[in-house]
Amino acid sequence: MNVDIITVILGFAQSLILIALSPLITGIMRKVKARTQKRIGASVFQPYYDIVKLMRKDDVVSDQASWLFRFAPWVNFAAIATSALLIPVFIIYSPFELVGDLLLIIGLFGLARFFTILGGLDTASAFGGLGSSREMMLSALIEPALFLTIFTLSLNFGATNITTLINSASNLHVLITPSVLFALISMFVIVIAEAGRLPFDNPATHLELTMVHEAMILEYSGKRLALIEWSQSIKNLILLTLMINIFAPWGIAKSVSIETVGIGFAVFLVKASVTAMLIAFIETRVAKWRLFRIPDLITIAIASSMIGIVFFYI
Amino acid sequence: MIASILAIILSISVISNGEPLRASLLGNIPTLFDLPIYVDGVSAFFIFILGLISFAVSLYSIGYSKHYAVKNGTSVLGFLFNFFILSILLVVTSNSVFSFLLFWETMALTSFLLVIYEHEHESNLKSGMTYIVMTHFGTAFILASFLILYIQTGSFSFDVFRQAASSTPMLIKDIVFILAFIGFGTKAGIVPFHIWLPQAHPSAPSNASALMSAVMIKTAIYGLVRFIFDYGGLGPSMDFAWWGLLLLSVGAVSSVVGVLYAVVEKDIKRALAFSSIENIGIILIGLGLSVIFAAFNLPSLSILALVASMYHTLNHAVFKSLLFMCAGSIDYTIHTKNMESMGGLIRKMPWTALLFLIGALSISGLPPLNGFISEWLTMQALLSTPYIMNTNLQILIAFTSLAFALTAGVGAATFVKIFGVSFLSKSRSELALNAVEVPRTMLAGKGVIAFTAVILGILPFIGINLITSAFNLKSFSPNNYFGYISLSNTSGGNFASLNPLIVLLLLVSVAACFYVFVRIVGKATSERAFTTWDCGFGGLNARMEYSATSLSQPLRKVFKFFYKPRNKITREVYAESNPYLRRKVKIDSTTRNLFEELLYEPVISACIFLFDKIRMIQTGKVNAYLLYIMITLVLLLIFVRLTP
Amino acid sequence: MEIFQIDILPISSAVLLIATFGVIVRRGFMDWLSAYRYQAIALSGITAIIAFVTGAWELYIAAALTILIKAIIIPIVLLRVTGGLSFVSRYELNPYISVRLSTIISALLVALSYFLTQQIPFKSDQILRAYLPVSISLLLIGLFVMVNRRVALNQVVGLLILENGLFLFATTLTRGVSIIIEIGIFIDILVGVIISASLMSRISHTFDNLNVDNLEQLKDE
């Protein structure tokens, strides 16, 4: 597509929109979940209120904490927001499309996680250590899964560069080859895992038996907590976006005009919220798994993407 | 140290004017073998690594060797250290079989002496023995491979090998390659010949282990490269494919095994040593890919893979030396290598902590540091498998990439653990409590390396162009140092691209913007310190926090099949009547080293059994001795009688 | 003349062999010594015969030396050494292999030596045909005796038999050309015996018998 100033602006704007929208999606998820559990539940905008509230609050920092503890949330947020800048949301264009590809996004997520875990360890709290060690284990397994999924995708769509990838995806007429299907399965598992939803983790509880991510950030408060929460929901949305744009690239704007972009945006919103609801529904169906059964699930993801690769070659 | 600077200059000069440099060490002294010097781009590249690292490490050693000054003079250490550097230098520059082996063995010897430098501890002697015997074993294979080439060409000179490379029959090449691979592999620490590495590196003084891990094991890579590309005469022919396959699979296995052992290790230097095995594995993966691509006549991809591999060689040299030096600094100030008794060091020695963090980030392959670049390149190489027209190979490489991805993931976990346990949270022992920051020279040494790591991270073309010109490959990338690394796919579209510099800028700017944003939304807020939340029990102490063992416990459980962990649980109960009311529960969880248990011990014990039988001929009875003579004589006589 | 030769050569060699077997079958040291004397005398006789046949005058000297050294001096030396020795060290009570079996084995050795010497072209040389196998069998038997016996003294005896074989061999082949060498050999043997004698006396002083089993301290345990 011909790149003019408007496109650039749009491209930039979509990332900002993504960042801005992410709490809303989280809110939708919670709402749906509450509904399915016969609760009224908080409004879908509750996450925004929380973040703003938290930002206004004073920080309480453990006396054990070092500069790393204070530093970590910022790195975390910066990494995730940066990766948000790299992906096309509702038009197949990103101003930074040449800056990096999916692998870079993995890397940035890794960076974010690295610092979060360290932050969890820093305060010498038993909870932090617990969360960190579990997160270590999960991340060590999720990263290979994600990489393999990307491997499959790049085989199918001939790129790891996101824009190219989505572009070729949207140009394909029949999208569902077996290989892609398997990729989709593993991608979905990964999205759930990364989002720290059930059956992996239960973001709603603060019991050491059930929680992974929440335990890690237990010591954070105020602005930093806000950042972490926000970055978490951004991350979820990024993964969602990737999933829907790669596996269901219908209606995404290929050219810049009012209607295409409008349609693109609308479709994106619909797809995103639908997927979010889907996840929420699933979450209500399953219970939290035992920590050491989770690797099995991730293994399923890995296996399916391997099968996808094999299917591609055969 | 000055020598190292000279080395850098030399190598740069050689690389810049691709003209190989020749000299003879002994001029015209008549020896049966003179010791010719030959420096082309490849050697120069490795000399550059050597020079860079040894410069920093020597800087570091100035302070570090005080650590030993109290015990016995540092002169010996210094001498060995410099001699070690010299021998490495001569290894990568020597141009004939004899001189190569001469300096190769000298290198092994000096490093061995460095390993057992603290010979007061029996354990060091033991690990030193393992090391020297293993490396000698490797040398034997190298010797054999060289000699086969010698028979083939009738000369000891590498030049002749180069010329003869094309004419050598494939079978010979295969044999030579196998022998050389085992030989150099032993030095590089590939599985299953790796067992010396985690023993030797921790025993050596840290400046030495930094050099060993960063440079010495790279000489093995150097040897492999020489054998494959120079004497192997690698060409676009399917015959070479299985070489690449071998390198690839061994690399994959090594990386996984190495990282899995690294993550559960308690001794910081052992963990680093294991991670060296892992990184060697990654390097080999790159190398293998490059060979395979070359075999399938895909030059550009082959170049990509080679660059990836060599770039990782360079990077590993950089961050591994950095990490070893930091570990050395910890050892220097708190005199222990056991992570269980560290902790909280970030407050005691902030600079070391920062430098270690940089090292950890880059070795975990996280942007925007150098480790990420080389891993990114390797991944791209792995992703280019569709071009190989062989389904089995493709699928096998896919599995390799699984191993690679696993390695990357667990590798990150490893260094999270190491950094977290040793630097963060409460100090776990008195030693750690009274730690102090190390002297300036040591920090300087580490700083240089850390700076290099960052530069290589954000401006990858410095490294890439260095490599491409050193190996005089046609560069696949623009020459301005700020360009994008970009690869195009079959349909000419952009396959993948990366520009770490901009990534860094984005990171910083985003952080800045949102800092402002957050300050605007949530006004200025104050911050107060309070004790960590202890569920109201009060008084969290160091014994309550997660230890190195417990951090890696989930992983140990996940990879149970590999570690075969033995958990020894000892309980003290208040009263036998009620076993649930316990005074103390002690859990001792040890992981078994499969290779030593299943591979080495049986072989060794079998040999010793056999030898024990053989040596029994020395009965001490003079009659028996006479009998031997008689038998020998009669047998020989009959032999002659029967063979006219 | 021819007839005489034809008979005398095999007969003398037979005598020599019989003397040798005398050492094998007997147990006491004195018996061996006498057997050894006979052997020496036979040897000198043979030397004389060779001298007579070939007409090499040096060999008469050799024969005389043989009588002198082997039949007189060496026995005396040995007696000197063993004079103060106990019964145990002078009698071979339990050799490794029993007397009967050892006889058979030495017979086999003789056969072996004949077998081995078949391929050597004798060029119809009567002396060689007669004595070469005998000398080799002396060599092997001497070695076998040394292997078999436990008492140091007896090993020396075995050594002496071996030396006799050597001497016979030398005279048979070389016809005593380089008399210097012969004399040198004699002196060597003499010195060797003397040294071994002094060694034995030292052994007997240290271990108060001549049993070789004492000498098994130096080994790889």
Place this chain on the structure above:
Amino acid sequence: MSREMIEFFAASGFSILLTLLISTPIIALLLTTFSRQKKIMETVTIFSTLLIMIQGFVLVAEVISEKSISAFNNIFYVDAFSAVIIIPISIVGFVSALYSVNYIGRQYDNGFLDKRQLVRYYQEFNLFIFTMLLVPLSNNLGLMWIAIEATTLVSVLLIMLYVKESAIEAAWKYLIVATVGLSFAFFGTTFFYYAGLNVANSDASDGMNWTTMVSNASLFDPNIVKIAFIFILVGYGTKAGLAPMHTWLPDAHSEAPTPVSALLSGVLLNCAIYAIIRFHIVSSVSVGPLFSNQLLIILGVVSIGIAAISIYFQRDMKRMLAYSSVEHMGVIAFAVGTGSILGISGAVLHILNHAIVKPLMFFASGTVSQKYETKAMKQIKGVIKTMPVTGALFLMGGLAIIGMPPFNIFMSEFMIISSGFKSGQYLASSLVIFFLIVMFAGFMSHLVKMVFGNPRKEMKKGDLGRLAIVPMIILIILALILGFYIPEPLQILAKDVFNIINKGGLSS
């Protein structure tokens, strides 16, 4: 070289050199016998060995220029190959004489030896040197045999110096086994002579001379030669400590006084090997090199193997060194067996190198065992701490003996193995490499345990006397130099030896 030339040399004054060379130790012997003063005997011995060394080098220089010298109507014949043996004799003789002053003197002061034994020691020492000198000089193989037999007898006397059970035992075994072996050797010699007799054109008078033998060898009867060579191999092989006839060697070498052990290991074994090779030349001229090459290679590999394996289990320092001598003899035999130029020059260098390094090791171990008052390696720890200089020398020597660079043996072993591959002996060469690794592992572990670690508390620091150090320093310097650089004359020697061995004996 033609007979006239030889006559010419015999007539002209070169034989004077030989006469001097041979008579020097005799004179020394007489002097020691008459002046029974410790100091005088020491100085006399040192002086005589020094003289021998100088004369030896002069002789070698002659040989290099003249290719071969013969004297006393061909009873003596010196060519490049003899020179190769003469060099070690002179060097090792000198250094061990130097070392004796400290070592034996110390024993004397500590009362391990009395005056009588001291005198005996020096007499026999000189006699020993004399007999060993005789071996490479003599052209008459009978004479050579006598000389070697004499070395046995003298060295037995030297081993009997101490009145210890172990010493007596070692002496006995040595005497018996070596004598038996040597009688076989004589058998072989005579057989060769007989083969010579059968050849028409040779007059019996100098049939025993090696030169004559070689020149006629092509006409010998192959069967006789083969049998004869078997006898030679077993006979002199016993003396050279080739397995499985090596069994006496560890006992004898470990029980002898240290300087004597140095001579035994460093020189005497070489003399025996020398004898074997002389006959090897004859037989390869007669029946072709293949036969004897095979035998040499087989025995060599077996020796290396058994020695390497035994080293691993040793507890006694000097026994270990003795086994390593066996191993090195095996290497030399193997090298000669491979027969290429690399192999032969490797063998030549190896003879020299081993003769340089092994005495060094013996001296070091002698000093160490005097300091620690034991030879058991278990009780020796941290030598480098108690005796810095000796410890360092000990370590270096050990590294040299197991073939680590930058020492000399590395080079020769490298040459030998490559020649092994070159001559197509893949299996044998691979076995050699394998056993060398085993030997390396065993020796290294012992060495490291002795040199490093913590010594017992009561050990007090300090080396033992300058005269104990100096010889080792000399040797290690030689070892280092030869590790990199082979002087011109040596290369010429190696080339000549190759010609002698391969091109039908007589170098010309």
